[in-house]
Amino acid sequence: MTSSAILTHPIRPISDLPIDETLADALLGSINDYREQLHGRRLWLACSGGRDSLALAALCVQLYRQGRLPCLPQLLHVDHGLQAHSRHWAKHVADWAQAQQIPCHILRAQVTGHDEQAARQARYNAMRAHINQDDVLLLGHHADDQAETVLMRLIQGAGVNGLSGMQPWRVQTQHGRRHALWRPWLTVRRATISNYAKRLALPYIDDPTNETGDNVRSGLRRDIMPILATYNPNVIDNIARSAQLLGDAQATVNVQAEQDMQQTADESLQLPAAQRMLNIDTLQVLPIYRQRQLLHHWLGQDEPLPPAKQLVDDVWNLTQRSDHDHQTELFWQARTRSYVVRRYRQQLYRQSSEWLSWLNVPLIEQAQLLSRLDLTTNDSADSDFALLTVRRTEDYIWQLQVYPDALARLIESHIGALNAVLKIKPLDRKQRVQTALATRSQSGKKLYQTLGIPLWLRESLVVVSVVLLDKEHAKNEIPILLLSPFDRWILKNDFSSNTKSLGSDIDDVFKNVISVVE
Numbered sequence: 001m002t003s004s005a006i007l008t009h010p011i012r013p014i015s016d017l018p019i020d021e022t023l024a025d026a027l028l029g030s031i032n033d034y035r036e037q038l039h040g041r042r043l044w045l046a047c048s049g050g051r052d053s054l055a056l057a058a059l060c061v062q063l064y065r066q067g068r069l070p071c072l073p074q075l076l077h078v079d080h081g082l083q084a085h086s087r088h089w090a091k092h093v094a095d096w097a098q099a100q101q102i103p104c105h106i107l108r109a110q111v112t113g114h115d116e117q118a119a120r121q122a123r124y125n126a127m128r129a130h131i132n133q134d135d136v137l138l139l140g141h142h143a144d145d146q147a148e149t150v151l152m153r154l155i156q157g158a159g160v161n162g163l164s165g166m167q168p169w170r171v172q173t174q175h176g177r178r179h180a181l182w183r184p185w186l187t188v189r190r191a192t193i194s195n196y197a198k199r200l201a202l203p204y205i206d207d208p209t210n211e212t213g214d215n216v217r218s219g220l221r222r223d224i225m226p227i228l229a230t231y232n233p234n235v236i237d238n239i240a241r242s243a244q245l246l247g248d249a250q251a252t253v254n255v256q257a258e259q260d261m262q263q264t265a266d267e268s269l270q271l272p273a274a275q276r277m278l279n280i281d282t283l284q285v286l287p288i289y290r291q292r293q294l295l296h297h298w299l300g301q302d303e304p305l306p307p308a309k310q311l312v313d314d315v316w317n318l319t320q321r322s323d324h325d326h327q328t329e330l331f332w333q334a335r336t337r338s339y340v341v342r343r344y345r346q347q348l349y350r351q352s353s354e355w356l357s358w359l360n361v362p363l364i365e366q367a368q369l370l371s372r373l374d375l376t377t378n379d380s381a382d383s384d385f386a387l388l389t390v391r392r393t394e395d396y397i398w399q400l401q402v403y404p405d406a407l408a409r410l411i412e413s414h415i416g417a418l419n420a421v422l423k424i425k426p427l428d429r430k431q432r433v434q435t436a437l438a439t440r441s442q443s444g445k446k447l448y449q450t451l452g453i454p455l456w457l458r459e460s461l462v463v464v465s466v467v468l469l470d471k472e473h474a475k476n477e478i479p480i481l482l483l484s485p486f487d488r489w490i491l492k493n494d495f496s497s498n499t500k501s502l503g504s505d506i507d508d509v510f511k512n513v514i515s516v517v518e
């Protein structure tokens, strides 16, 4: 709202004039569509004080009074503080709400930037911070807004998702909090809302910049829509309908991509947002159009906005390469994080920058007497394991769960020794170890190749060994396990000529855990 905004009518309680049935049908129809999702949810209505959201609030009041709406939403008005008069508009909305006896909260937004996008972002942040998990936020967007959005995206070259416009129901999760945006009026024309507002003499705030602003949206509204209407008078309804159809198409594409992703992604090696993986062999079984869809979906998971087509194309090209260059890195600055996309052998990796810095943090070397392993360091009181931290930052933690009793039994049954020190040490490039994958011990590059360790994981390998303390085995250090954050290899040693049999025992002794620090 600008300081030149016009207040259309004085504030009064809404009279008992007949309800606009087109508007009521759209709202009540949408309630019916989302009955299950709405059940038991707290409702808020984002009210700018403009015509559309004030009309939506007025309709709710009328329907509630007639017993056609089970409850009233609470109003939320965000004061952006960008103009000298914004405080007055906030007070105006609060006064109107009071006259209708509808609860209203005025929130203050912290806007960083000067464009509409910055104001919108700040507005949603303020509202999100105010509402609770799973609450529902009603918005006054209508068919004309939808048509402008679709046209705007069309001239930007959007795909099915973008061209499906705003969704009538959208669940958003940000900073671990989930809520729904609900737009029941996406099929309703602006003119219908205007007539209703006029009939009720609603004191909405009329912001002239909505019509005269020089952004793309107001340009399309002012200059392009009237021309399109000369070709087809139903242009707004028609574009809004196309958006609805594309919304259905997008839902189908999503289900397909989700299924394809389950076929191609190895869940055990994923760390949501930090590291996502995709198998190129299983990707390539799909027809090319599904490969592209899947890459689009895979890249954009955990992000509110999808990747650009160029990135999807670049990643697809990466999957097509037959050389053994593992150095290519594709960088993506997404909305919430930045990522590197790369390939190692037949796997694609999408790694966040936090995760990549985590991979560079030195590993914690440690040695502990087996009989003294501290079981109290884990959170669950009745568990019988100790937690040894291998690497930690404020984002991620890598721990080894050790079951000392099982380890003592293992050592005793395989070597006959009774007491030992458990050691965790980064693998030295020169250190030779033998896994079940090779017939002799290996070190450095040979070892990495045998185990398929990509370049970025090479500083993240640890050797777990036991140092025997009994006299007859004095100081004999036996490596038993090689670990990466996601994998482990049993090492051949003096007491395990058969690594397989040791393997089944070792499963009871160690568990590798990577977790996100809350």
Ligand SMILES: Nc1ncnc2c1ncn2[C@@H]1O[C@H](COP(=O)(O)OP(=O)(O)OP(=O)(O)O)[C@@H](O)[C@H]1O
Residues within 6 Å of the ligand: 045, 046, 047, 048, 049, 050, 051, 052, 053, 054, 076, 077, 078, 079, 080, 123, 138, 139, 140, 141, 145, 210
């Ligand atoms: N300052 C605000 N406080 C609360 N909600 C807002 C605010 N500004 C916009 N909204 C919500 O976002 C929707 C779309 O925003 P848009 O910028 O199109 O609104 P507007 O033209 O200022 O107002 P209206 O849509 O109410 O006429 C509004 O219908 C309303 O639900």
